[in-house]
Amino acid sequence: MTDDKPLLALRGVRKRFGPVQALDEISFEVPAGKVTALIGDNGAGKSVTIKTISGLWQPDEGELEWDGSAVHLHGPRDSEALGIRTIYQDLALCDNLDIVQNMFLGHEPLRHRQLDEAQMELDASKTLKDLSVTTVRSIRQPVASLSGGQRQSVAVAKAVLFDAKLVIMDEPTAALGVAQTRMVLDLIKTLASRGVAVMVVSHNLNDVFEIADRITVLYLGRSVASGPATDFDRQSAVEYMTTGSATRAA
Amino acid sequence: MSTKTPDAPPPAMSDDELTAIAPEVLANSVGDYFKAWGQRIKNGESGAVPVLVGLIAIVIFFQIERSQFLTAQNLVNLMVQASLFIMFGAAEIFVLLLSEIDLSIGFGAGVGAFVIAELIAPPVSLPWWLGILGGLAAMGFLGFVQGSLIARLGLPSFIVTLGGYLGFTGLMLELANVDKTAVGGVMEIDQGSPVYKLVTSHMSPTLGWVVMVVSVAAFAAVSLLRSRSRRAQGLTTPPLGVTVLTIVVAAIGGIVVVLIGNSNQGLALATIRGLPWVIPFVLIVLLFYSWLLNRTRTGRYIYAIGANPEAARRAGIHVPRIVIFGFVMSSVTACLAGLIYESNQGSIATDIPGGQYVLFAVAAAVIGGTSLFGGRGKMLNALLGGIVIATVFDGLGLMSVGAAVQDIVTAIVLILAVTLDALVRRRATR
Numbered sequence: 001m002t003d004d005k006p007l008l009a010l011r012g013v014r015k016r017f018g019p020v021q022a023l024d025e026i027s028f029e030v031p032a033g034k035v036t037a038l039i040g041d042n043g044a045g046k047s048v049t050i051k052t053i054s055g056l057w058q059p060d061e062g063e064l065e066w067d068g069s070a071v072h073l074h075g076p077r078d079s080e081a082l083g084i085r086t087i088y089q090d091l092a093l094c095d096n097l098d099i100v101q102n103m104f105l106g107h108e109p110l111r112h113r114q115l116d117e118a119q120m121e122l123d124a125s126k127t128l129k130d131l132s133v134t135t136v137r138s139i140r141q142p143v144a145s146l147s148g149g150q151r152q153s154v155a156v157a158k159a160v161l162f163d164a165k166l167v168i169m170d171e172p173t174a175a176l177g178v179a180q181t182r183m184v185l186d187l188i189k190t191l192a193s194r195g196v197a198v199m200v201v202s203h204n205l206n207d208v209f210e211i212a213d214r215i216t217v218l219y220l221g222r223s224v225a226s227g228p229a230t231d232f233d234r235q236s237a238v239e240y241m242t243t244g245s246a247t248r249a250a
Numbered sequence: 251m252s253t254k255t256p257d258a259p260p261p262a263m264s265d266d267e268l269t270a271i272a273p274e275v276l277a278n279s280v281g282d283y284f285k286a287w288g289q290r291i292k293n294g295e296s297g298a299v300p301v302l303v304g305l306i307a308i309v310i311f312f313q314i315e316r317s318q319f320l321t322a323q324n325l326v327n328l329m330v331q332a333s334l335f336i337m338f339g340a341a342e343i344f345v346l347l348l349s350e351i352d353l354s355i356g357f358g359a360g361v362g363a364f365v366i367a368e369l370i371a372p373p374v375s376l377p378w379w380l381g382i383l384g385g386l387a388a389m390g391f392l393g394f395v396q397g398s399l400i401a402r403l404g405l406p407s408f409i410v411t412l413g414g415y416l417g418f419t420g421l422m423l424e425l426a427n428v429d430k431t432a433v434g435g436v437m438e439i440d441q442g443s444p445v446y447k448l449v450t451s452h453m454s455p456t457l458g459w460v461v462m463v464v465s466v467a468a469f470a471a472v473s474l475l476r477s478r479s480r481r482a483q484g485l486t487t488p489p490l491g492v493t494v495l496t497i498v499v500a501a502i503g504g505i506v507v508v509l510i511g512n513s514n515q516g517l518a519l520a521t522i523r524g525l526p527w528v529i530p531f532v533l534i535v536l537l538f539y540s541w542l543l544n545r546t547r548t549g550r551y552i553y554a555i556g557a558n559p560e561a562a563r564r565a566g567i568h569v570p571r572i573v574i575f576g577f578v579m580s581s582v583t584a585c586l587a588g589l590i591y592e593s594n595q596g597s598i599a600t601d602i603p604g605g606q607y608v609l610f611a612v613a614a615a616v617i618g619g620t621s622l623f624g625g626r627g628k629m630l631n632a633l634l635g636g637i638v639i640a641t642v643f644d645g646l647g648l649m650s651v652g653a654a655v656q657d658i659v660t661a662i663v664l665i666l667a668v669t670l671d672a673l674v675r676r677r678a679t680r
Contacts, residue, residue: 076564092561094554096625105554106565114545121485140486 005068007032007197008053008084008166010223012062015048022048023059024221029214030166032197035188037208037229039201040218041241046201049218050168053199054086055079083165089174091155095144099136100124102143103158127157132190135183149180153187166197173207185211205234219244280491300670301618301634305641312645319648322513326526329507330449332640333532334590338607339614339632340539341583346615347543347556348576349624350407354396354414355584355611356604361418362389362585363598364425367437370445378444385585392418393581397574407577419604426600435600439592448531448593452524455512461530462504470497528590535586539579540629552576556624587611606657613664614639621671638663 006029015023023045030036040046051057053064055073063070066082073079079086093102100117103124109116124139133153136146143151152172159167172188173181188211192198202208208215209229216226217240224244225232236246312319338355345352362385368374370381396414400407426435439446453461473493480487511525543549551572554562563569587607592598612622618635620627642663646656 077566090560092558092564094557094561094625096553096557097550101550101554105550105562106567108547108550110547115547115550118480118483118485122483138486 006030006065007067009065010049010053010062011065013049013052013059013064014061015052015057015059021221023052026062026218026221026223028216028223028226030197030199031214032165033192033195034213035192035198035200035211036214036216037200037202037212038216038218039203039205039208039237039241043220044218044241045221046218047170048221050086050170050199050201053079053166053168054084083163084168085159085164085166086168086170087152087155087159087172088170091151093143093151093155093158096142098142099128099139099146099154099157102154103127103161105158107162123161124157127161128153130194131157131160131187133157133187147180148176149183152176152180152184156187156191160191160194160196164196166199167191168199168201170201171203172200173202173204181207205237208237209234217241280489280495283489283492298619298630298634301638305634305638308638308641308645312641312648316645316648319645322510323515323517324644324648325510326515328637328640328644329510329529330526330594331644332636333449333528334587334594334607334636335610335614335639336532336632336636337535337583337587337590338611339618339636340536340629341580341587342608342611342615343620343627343629343632344539344552344576344579344583345407346612346620346622347552347624347627348573349556349559350400350573350576351411351612351622352396352407352414352577352580353411353608354392354418355580355587356606356608357415357418357422357602358389358392358581358584358604359588359591359607360422360598360600360602360604361392361425361588362386362581363588363592363602364422364432364437365389366445366585366589367439367592367598368425368429368432370443371431371437371440373431381445382589385589386582389581389585390578393578394574396581397577398570400577401570401573415605415608422602422604423600436597437592437599438597441596445589445593446596447527449526449528449590450593450596452522452526453511453530455508455523458508458511458525462508466497466501466504469500473497528593532590535583536629536633539583543629548572548575553625556626558625609664610639610660613660613667616671617663617667622668623671635667 008030010026010028013023013026014021026045026049028036028038038046038049048057052059053073055076055078058072058074064073065071071078071082073082094105097105100120104120109119111119121139128134128136128139131153133150136150136153143154146154156167156169169188172184176184185207188198188200192213200208200211209232212229214227215229215232215237217224217237219240222244225236225240225246232240239246309319318324338359341355342352365388366381366385369376369384370378376384392414396407396410399405399410423435426432426437429437431437473496477487477490477493507529508525511529512523514521514523516522543552551562551567552575554565554567555569555572559569562572588598588602591602614632614635615627616622616635617638618627618631618633620631620635639660642659643656646659
């Protein structure tokens with residue numbers, strides 16, 4: 001690739017669970033300020049790949065490079081310390097807490113030994129504004145009252161609140177309607193334009209082709225194709241996903 | 251809710267939104283505020299309002315049936331009874347918020363009361379405050395053991411605290427057995443001890459007024475200053491009218507309680523005036539607990555774990571530690587309830603109805619509006635629920651109905667409250 005130096009690179013990562021070779025040679029790069037889509041059929045290794053990047057699994061072979069140097073992640077805390085935030089499909093929000101409380105959960109600033117609500121509200125409001133999330137009526141409304149797209153937005157805002165460098169999103173639009181999907185895709189583009197590396201795992205090729213700058217296709221635990229999104233079209237992407245190769249060179 | 255371009259004004263609120271969102275978050279005026287409240291009541295999300303309406307209906311019924319219901323003597327008696335239920339309710343709320351339950355607090359109160367009584371009586375004869383601290387420490391330890399089993403081993407709280415229910419009964423009997431001064435399982439409390447005086451001794455009427463006026467003034471000052479500072483920083487602020495209204499309601503409540511307390515509550519010959527000390531005592535404990543739940547990280551995490559323990563864990567919260575803390579608090583608060591019980595009785599005996607009290611604890615919390623399903627509730631619920639239960643008991647007592655009817659009526663009130671909670675929840679997840 002000829003773009004800038006990648007923020008994250010996987011080089012020949014392999015991972016075995018007992019008799020199952022979950023990852024068999026995964027190599028791709030994730031540049032900053034770009035949206036990288038990770039696509040593949042069920043069982044292709046998408047989940048194991050993102051869990052490896054989040055530090056939940058350690059690779060058996062191969063390595064992860066962060067900003068040009070090899071890193072060993074021994075747990076989610078290690079990846080968090082690097083600035084990697086993963087948003088799983090369940091979003092991990094507390095319905096009874098409001099937007100501000102959810103965004104700061106586990107990292108609340110204190111003032112005079114009490115929660116510093118004013119500081120939290122100001123910071124949360126600024127982050128949401130930066131991400132152009134303007135559809136929520138009040139940042140003091142409980143998450144239970146939000147739509148699916150808004151909940152996704154809150155999860156993203158929560159992820160970037162503390163200096164995220166790479167945001168990984170697992171099927172961000174899977175449960176959303178048309179309008180809500182639109183909102184989340186716009187949010188992903190905004191996020192990338194702020195210089196954050198975004199990695200999106202998706203089944204939906206429409207979404208992928210709309211937002212992705214780069215695409216990596218996984219097939220049976222191998223990364224079979226990886227490159228700028230312009231190198232792919234729908235047909236070649238589907239062929240890579242289902243057969244591991246394409247008749248037409250990408 | 252529809253999406254739209256960033257510049258468009260927000261669309262009109264749907265009923266669902268109005269229901270889910272606290273009115274003070276959205277309202278721009280007092281009128282809006284009441285409109286939002288109305289919608290919440292319609293959808294059964296109203297918190298305190300149905301409880302208050304129910305309470306007023308019960309009071310009217312009892313007053314029609316028995317004209318001595320609304321006398322100072324009876325009302326002060328009712329407040330003292332309520333203070334016990336309120337304390338039990340507060341204990342249960344700590345664990346209900348975590349989506350757990352503590353069945354041991356009834357006899358936990360018994361254990362705590364015995365420890366206090368034995369520490370302050372001869373031969374130990376510790377000062378009263380050390381005795382109370384001893385009781386709190388003992389119950390805190392027992393709560394820690396139960397909480398550890400639940401949080402670290404993942405055992406169901408229902409079973410662990412059912413074990414506690416039985417185990418604490420035995421522990422209480424043993425405490426009575428080993429103490430030679432506990433004749434027939436009864437420990438008398440010395441009448442000069444503050445432990446005895448908590449319920450039986452009264453504030454002077456003047457002191458009652460001073461305390462009430464100072465408290466309301468402090469509350470008003472804090473609310474108004476906070477409101478002004480938040481407005482100045484451009485933060486979400488309830489309309490000023492709502493803040494003022496809250497202060498007015500608090501002031502009226504304070505005046506009514508002090509007026510009742512300062513009326514003569516004595517029987518024919520004696521004159522007794524002033525609020526029993528137990529009432530400010532309970533209010534201060536509730537105030538402290540509310541602060542703990544709303545203004546500290548620990549409190550915030552209790553709510554988070556009750557709603558979504560996995561989200562809390564991923565946020566880096568040490569979930570077992572918070573769960574254990576909840577069980578320590580429920581046991582410690584049970585000890586305070588035991589303190590009120592023995593003060594009211596003038597003694598502590600092994601016949602304390604701990605089995606009933608644990609049910610009243612759950613009932614007070616749930617009737618007041620705390621959810622059995624975790625994450626929803628506040629200390630104010632214990633106050634309301636405790637008053638409702640005490641009112642039902644007191645009124646039925648005046649009507650001289652038997653224990654059978656009292657228990658059945660209380661059971662019906664509890665089942666109604668739980669049903670309401672379940673219906674609200676179903677509506678919310680529809």
